[in-house]
Amino acid sequence: MESNTDTSKQPCQPLDEETLFIVSQTFKALSDSTRIRILHLLAQREYSVNEIAEQLGLLQSTVSHQLRFLKNLRLVKFRRAGQTLFYSHDDKHVMDLLEQAIIHACHD
């Protein structure tokens, strides 16, 4: 154990309460089909709330609600351009997790 000085492969060991909480929140974020669709869309480029609602056929209020949830977990970020907020993804690890889950869902 002590000989392994490369901690990059096993960050957050041992799993403390805070880590467990964040991991469970991460999977919670990915456990909702609307949030999955929003994150999947944001994998391509940034989108305004309006555009997301249009693309996914959702109410703007629904999109805003889910974006707030994702923003609280720092999985998305936004920039303001005049009156418009443009959202983009803010965490490559979680986008990779999502991609892996999609691949998992589609393979034989």
Ligand SMILES: [Zn+2]
């Ligand atoms: Zn699989």
